[in-house]
Amino acid sequence: MNPYLPHTAADIRAMLEAIGVPDVDALFSDVPAAVRDRYRPVGLPPHDELWVQRHLTGLAERSTGRRLIPFLGGGLYDHYIPPVVGHILSRSELSTAYTPYQPEVSQGTLTWMFEYQTMICELTGMEVANASLYDGATALAEAVLMAHRATGGKRILVPRSLHPRAREVLATYAWGAGLTLHEVPYDEDGRLALEGIPDGACALIVQQPNALGVLEDLTGLKDRLGKAFLIAHANPIPLAVIEPPGSFGADVVVGEGQPLGNPLSFGGPLLGFFATRMAHLRRMPGRVSGQTRDVDGKTGYVMTFQTREQHIRREGATSNICTNSALCALAATVYLAAMGQEGLKRVALLSFERAHGLAARIARVPGYQLAFAGPFFHEFVVRCADPVGAVAKLRRAGIAVLPPRVLAPLGIEDGFLVAVTEKRTAEELDRFMSALEGK
C-alpha cells in the first residue's frame, strides 16, 4: 500500500460489496481481455521515499552546470527571485487548486489573475492581457495565428534576430496552420532592416531587445504595415525603463515571462505573456479573469469571455490552449508586486549598468570587440577569433557563457553571447575579466 492511497483491505472489501462486484479485476471487465494486464509497465518495484529522494537529488547534483557562475541568457535570465515569491507559491490553496471554473471558491486565483493582467498591460502598454500561455515562443505563435485570423494574411515577417528557439517553435506552428515565414535581416548595427512588406503579410514580428541583445527602434513600423499586425516579442525586465511596444502601436505584445520571478528550470515551466488591444479581445487565446459583482453587490472575479475557448466553441475556438502556466504567472504577479515600479526599474538598471560595464572592459581586451554598435540592454555579442577557445577559458575559471554555436542560426560564427543581470557581483565581473585576459 503506498502512502498516497488510503484504501485499506477492509475499505476495498466494503467498497466492492457496495458496488456488487467480487473483486477489483471485475471493475476492468470492460477492457478487452486481449490487452488487459499483459505486461509490467515500467519494470520497477515500488521505492521508498528515502530512495526516491536520493535518486532525484542525485540526478540534480549530477549536472555540473549549476555550479558555474552564469553569464547566460539567450531568452532565459538568471534574475534574483525574492524568497517571498516561493513562500506565496507554496500556499497550497493556490498551488493545488484547479482552473477557477467555480468562482465562489476560487477568488484567490481569480484575483491574482486580474492583478497579473493589470500588471502585464502596464508593462507592455497594452489594453488587455490573458492569464498566461505556456511560454514566450508559443505565445508568439499564438499571436501570429491571431494575426492570421484577423487579417487573412498567410505571410509572417520574421526577423533573423529572433531568438532561434522561438523561431523554431513558430515555424512548426506556422507549418501546421499553412503559413509561411519571410526573413527580415538585421543591419550592421544589429537592428532590424525592414525593406518592403510583401503582399499577404499578416504580421511583422519585432523582438525587443533582439537575440543579439540589441534594442530595436519601433518608431513608424506600425504605419508601414497596413492591416498587418505589429507583434512585439519583448523581455519584460527592460520594459521597466524602455518605451513599451504599446506606445508604438503594437497590436500584440508577447514575451517570455520567466525573468519575472521564475527560475530557469532547465527550460520549463516557463511563462508566456500575451497582451493586445481591446478590439481584438474576442480573438485572443487563453483565459481571462474579469471583475463583476455577486448577488449581494460585492465585487468579485470570474473567468470570462469563455465563449472564445475550446470547451464551448470547440473547433471554432481562438486556440486549443486550456491548461496554461498559472503558477508561473502567480510568481510573476508576486514578483512584480514585491519589486514595484522602483524595484523593477532598479533590477533593469543594475542589469544594464553591469552589462555595459563588463562590455566596456571586454572591448578593451586586445582581440575582443563588441559585434554590434547598436544600443544593447543587458546582453551583447562579443566578437573574437576563437570564440570556442574563449568560452572554454571562461569555463575553466568556473564561468558559464552560452556555447558559441547558439549564435549560428543568427549568422554569427565568430562570437559569443554574454548576459549580465543584477545578480552578478563585482567580484564575479572581475573574475570574468581575469579569466578572459588569461591572468
Place this chain on the structure above:
Amino acid sequence: MNPYLPHTAADIRAMLEAIGVPDVDALFSDVPAAVRDRYRPVGLPPHDELWVQRHLTGLAERSTGRRLIPFLGGGLYDHYIPPVVGHILSRSELSTAYTPYQPEVSQGTLTWMFEYQTMICELTGMEVANASLYDGATALAEAVLMAHRATGGKRILVPRSLHPRAREVLATYAWGAGLTLHEVPYDEDGRLALEGIPDGACALIVQQPNALGVLEDLTGLKDRLGKAFLIAHANPIPLAVIEPPGSFGADVVVGEGQPLGNPLSFGGPLLGFFATRMAHLRRMPGRVSGQTRDVDGKTGYVMTFQTREQHIRREGATSNICTNSALCALAATVYLAAMGQEGLKRVALLSFERAHGLAARIARVPGYQLAFAGPFFHEFVVRCADPVGAVAKLRRAGIAVLPPRVLAPLGIEDGFLVAVTEKRTAEELDRFMSALEGK
C-alpha cells in the same frame, strides 16, 4: 526605508501630527540625554537582500562538516524527516502565531498541542505531558527541580553514563537551586550500577539508552527509591519497540525530541519533552492544552492549569519557562502522525538492524572491539588502540564520527562512538568498513 517598514515620509508626518510632537526624536525625550543616540550599535550599513542571502549562505557552506556521511549521535541523531513535516511547518498561520492565549483564534495550535501531549504519553507510557520545553537537557533539569519540590530532597543520583551535555546543564541548574549531584557508576557491561540510595535523595536519573548506547534495565528501580523520583531521560525512537519507562513506574519521563522530525540544527532549536503522572500535574512545568467546550457545546481546546505558570503565580510558579519549543513540537507531532505506529517501529528497527550489522562487522576487524557487552540500540562504543587515528581515517573517506574526546567525561579514553540511523545506506556502511579496514 527598509522593506519591513511600511511608514513613508508622509505617514510619519501624519502620525507625528496626530500625536502632537514635532519629530521622531521627541518621542525619545524620556530617555536620558546622557545615554541617548551616542553610538552606532553595530557599525554596519543596511544591506540589500541579495547580499544578506549571499552572506548567510556563504557561512552555511563554509562548514565542511555537512558534506560528510554522518555516523553521529551523542544525543542528537540524523533521522529521515519526511518533507511533509516542513510543508506543514511552513503554514504561516501556525509558524507566525504567538502562544495561544486567545483560544478562539488559536484552535490550530491548541489542537496539535493536545495531539502532541497524547502522542508523548503513548510513547513514554505516562499519563500527562506538557506542550514542550527547550531541549532534553533542560527538561531533565526541570524534572529534577520538580522532584525536589515534591520530595524536599536535595541529592540527585546521576549516572556517569548520562549524556555529558545533559549532565553539565543539570549541574548548572542544580547549583542554582542548591542541589547536589551524586554519581552512579556503570558496570562493565555499560549498565547502571546502582548501589545504595543516600539520604535526602530526591531523584534517580536513568538514561535510556544511555550515553554509551547501552539499554538499561529499569526493572525494580522504582521500588528501591522510596519517595525519591525515578526520572527517565529517554530517546523517543527506541521507545517504539522497547518497554517505556512508564511501565517501570517512572515518575517523570523526559528526553530530547529532536529525533522526531527535527533537524540537527547545529544543536538548536531542540525539543524537550516532559511527561509525568496525573498526581504531579500541578507541579509540572510548562504549558498544557486541555479539551473543553465552547458556549455552543462544541469541543475546543484551551491552555489550562495556567495557575502553575509564572504570569499568574510569579515567584511561586512551577518554573519560569514561558516561550518553549512549540514549532519543534509541531514537527514531532506531524512526524509521529506521518510515521504512525508501524512507521516509527520501522525507523527504530532499521536503525537497530543497521547499527547491529555495522557493529558486528567492526568487531571482526582485528584491533577493534565493542566496548560493552550490554545490549545496545543504534549507538555503540568501539574500543581500539588509536581512536583518534581511526576517526581521522574515517574522515579521510568522507565519514564523520564524533571526536573520541566526547567520551572522556564518560571515562573512556580508548574508544569512539558510532551511531547508525535508517538513513545510512548499505553503500555507506560498506564505505565505513572499507575506510576502517584501510582498503
Place this chain on the structure above:
Amino acid sequence: MSTIYDRGAPGRRAVALPPLAQPEEQVLSGIPAGLRRQGAPRLPAVSQPELVRHYTALSRMNYGVDTGFYPLGSCTMKHNPKLHEDLARHPGLADLHPLLPDEECQGALALLWEMGECLKGIAGMPGITLQPAAGAHGELTGMLLIKKWLEDHGELGARTKILLPDSAHGTNPASAAMVGFSVVSLPSDRRGLVDLAALRGALGPDVAGIMLTVPNTLGLFEEDILTITSLVHDAGGLCYFDGANLNAYVGRARPGDMGADVFHINLHKTFSTPHGGGGPGAGPVTVSEALLPYLPVPEVVREGGEFKLAWDRPKSIGRVHPYFGNVLVIAKALAYILTLGDDGLREVSAGAVLAANYLKAKLAGPYKLPYDRLAKHEFVLSGEGLDGVRTLDIAKRLMDYGFHPPTVYFPLIVREALMIEPTETEPRETLDAFAAAMLAIAREAREQPELLHDAPHTTPVRRLDEARAVREPRLKLDLGDR
C-alpha cells in the same frame, strides 16, 4: 476582493535591492532618448508585510486539494506528494540553464531519459517527446505528427478530416482545427460508446484519423476499442488517444496494444503534479513506429552512461517547445512513478475505478444515471430528475457542505450533467461524507429548493454575475492617475 493595488503607498517596497554604482539619471542616460520609457509602469508599492498578508489572504479564499475533496470530472485532482515539491526546487534542476552544453547537464538529461523510458513503457509505444507543456499542447503535437505523416506519404491534400466522437474532450476539435483539419463529429450510441455503424459510415479516403478519449468523457471504456482502431487503420487513417483519462487504466492496459498511433499523457493528472490554479502541466506524447521519424527535435538519447541531445531527425515536425518541456513538472511525475513502481501504478487505477463505482452506487437513484454501466475513473449523473433546481444549484450548494463541486454541464451530450471523479487518493470516509452531502442536497431540492437557488451561503463571495462580466468587461484595474 481587494487587490494588491488597494494596499501600499508610494515609496514602500518589499525587497531591498543593491544600489546602482552611478547615479540613476546617469545610468538612464545610457539608454537612447527615443527608447527611454516616458511613463513608468504603474505597479504596486507595498512593504513586505503588506505583500505577505495580501497573498496569504487570497490563498485563504481558495479551495485546493489540500483543503478538501475536489471531485472534478476529467481533471484528476489527486493528492500532490510534498516530497516532490522539494525535489523540484533543487537548484540542480531549478537553476539550470537549458542552453548549457550537454556535458554540463547530465543529470537533467538523465532525468528526461528516465521519464521517457517510463512513459513509453506505460503507453506501450516506442517513441516519445516530452516537449508538450500541457494536454492540449500534446494534442496539437499529435495532430502535427499526423499531418507530417500525411505529407510524407503524399496524402496531405487527400486526407483532411478528423473523426471525433461527441464524447471526446473539448480541446480535441480545437487542436485538430489548429493544423487545418476539418472535424467530423461521431455520435455516441445508446451505450454511450462510439457508434460503430456511424464510424464505418464516416470512414473513407478523406479521413486522416480519429481522436479517441479513452475512457470517454462519460467515464466509459470504449469496449470496441480494438475494432475501432482496426477500422480506422484499415481505412488508412491514424488513431489519436487522448490520455487525460489515463488514471482509469494506468498499469493495466496500454494504448500501444490497443492500436494507438499517438497518445498524450497529462502528467499533472495521472502522475499527480499540482494544477497550480490552471497550470503548468505537462503533456508528453508517445507514438507508434509509424510516427517515429516525425517526433520533435531534440531527442534525449543515451550512449553508454552518458546522455546527449540528438538533432539529426530530418523528417521531424520541429520544435513545439523552446527547450525540453516542463522539466520541473516532469521531475515530480517521475518521482511519483518511481515511488509506485509497477504494482503501485496498478493500485492507482484500481483505487480510482473502485472509488468512482462506489460513489456511483451510492448516488444512483436519488440522482439520474444516464448511462448505467461499469464506470471507470469517473461517472456522469444528471440533475434533470430534481424538479425546480438545476445542476448549477447542486454544485453551488455543495460548497456549503465544504466540497468542491464536480464538473458541471459537461459532457455536452448529457443534459444537466454532473461529472464526478473522486480519484484514488480519497479515503472512503471522504467518499461517504460526499455521498451524504449529495443525498442531503437531493432532499433539500425537494423540501427547501431556495436553499439551493441561493447557494452558496458560506463562501467569500456568493453567486457572481457572469453576464455582467461580459457586458461590461473589466479585465484589468482602472489605475487612474496613480
Place this chain on the structure above:
Amino acid sequence: MSTIYDRGAPGRRAVALPPLAQPEEQVLSGIPAGLRRQGAPRLPAVSQPELVRHYTALSRMNYGVDTGFYPLGSCTMKHNPKLHEDLARHPGLADLHPLLPDEECQGALALLWEMGECLKGIAGMPGITLQPAAGAHGELTGMLLIKKWLEDHGELGARTKILLPDSAHGTNPASAAMVGFSVVSLPSDRRGLVDLAALRGALGPDVAGIMLTVPNTLGLFEEDILTITSLVHDAGGLCYFDGANLNAYVGRARPGDMGADVFHINLHKTFSTPHGGGGPGAGPVTVSEALLPYLPVPEVVREGGEFKLAWDRPKSIGRVHPYFGNVLVIAKALAYILTLGDDGLREVSAGAVLAANYLKAKLAGPYKLPYDRLAKHEFVLSGEGLDGVRTLDIAKRLMDYGFHPPTVYFPLIVREALMIEPTETEPRETLDAFAAAMLAIAREAREQPELLHDAPHTTPVRRLDEARAVREPRLKLDLGDR
C-alpha cells in the same frame, strides 16, 4: 475540532519507508525480551492526503502575523521576513551536528561570533552568551551569573534579595526564585515608574540586585534609570535589565550605558524571528565587565580568520544549554540585523514608538488611559470606563473585526488592562482600521453590549469554558482500545 486520531484507519501510512533486511520478528528478537515493548504506542494511521488536509485545516483555524494585525503587548509580533526562513533551512546549518570538531563547523561558529559582536554592540556590553533558548531562560542565566558573582565575592549568604518593580515581566520573579533568591516587590509611583523612595528604602546589604523591565510593562521608559542603577550599584547590588521590550529603543540607547550588568535579548521579539505558536525563541544574555568571568562555556572566539570554542573559563556557571543555543533562530535574527544596519535599527524603534503613540492618541478618550505619558513601543488602556462590559469582551469582539486581541489583564497593576503593542511593521492603514474597530466597539459597548458579551461570533469556536478544562482535566485523548 477533530484531531488527527479522528482520521485514518489501521494500515494506512503517510510515508513509504525502506524494508528491513531481515524479517521483522527476527530483528525484534535482537532486543532482550525484558526490554521489548509489549503494547505498541497508539499513534495515528493516516495516509499522506489525510495528514496534509488535517494540518492544513488546523492552520486555517489559527491567526498569525501573516493573516493579520497582532497587537499583543509585551510580545512584539512583527513581520517575519521570508528570506530568513529559507536561509535557516540551508543544510549547512540545519543538518550540521554540533559535536563535530571546530574545524568542520567554521561557518556556523563564524555566524555565532558575528551575532555575538552585533548584540554586544547593541547592548553596549562587553560579554555575551548565546545559549539561552528563550527570554525566561536568559533571565535564569542572568540570575545564575549574579549568584556566581556573589559566591565569588563571598556575599552569597548575605545578599539574598532581588528587587522587582511591580511593573516587571511576569517571568522575572519566577526566574529569581529558581536560583533561590527571595523577591521583594517595589511599587510603582503615580507616574507608573519605579518609586525612588521605595527603592532607597528597600536597598541594603541583603540586596543582590534589581530586575528592571525597560521600558516597563506599562510601556513607559524609566526616566530615572541612571539614578536607579547608581543607587543599586552604590548599595552593592547588580542590575538586571529585561530586554523583552528592546524594540522600544534599539539603536538609540544601550543598557550598558545605563548601568546594566546583565541584559537578555529576546531575538524572537526585537529581531523578528517567528514565534511558532509559542517557541522556539532565543534569549542571549550580555554582561558587564564584572560578570565576564562567569559566562557559560564554551565561548566562541576568533583567532585570525578561524573560529574556535574556548572552554577555559574556571569561574563559569557552566552550561545552560546542551550546545550553543537556538542557532537557527540566531541565524534569522542575524539576517535581520545585517539587513537593517545601524540606520535600520534606529528606524525600528522609531517606527515602533511612533505607531504606539499614534494609536494611543486615537484611542485615549473613548478608552481610559491610566498613565498618560509618552509611550514607548506599547501602551496600556483600561476597559474600566466602559460600563457593563469587561476587557475580555472587548478582546473577544475584536476577533469579529478580524484582529487579534491585545494582551489583557496584564500588567496586574492596571485594572481591566488592555496592553497594545503595534510594532513598526504595521502600515498606518492597519493602525487606522484597528483604531476604528476599537472605537466602534466602544460604541457597541454602550448601545449593544450583548454583542460584546457573546463575542466572538465568527471564529471556528466561540467562548470556551476554561473552568471546565480545569474541573474535568482532559489533557490527552482517551484512546480506548485502539
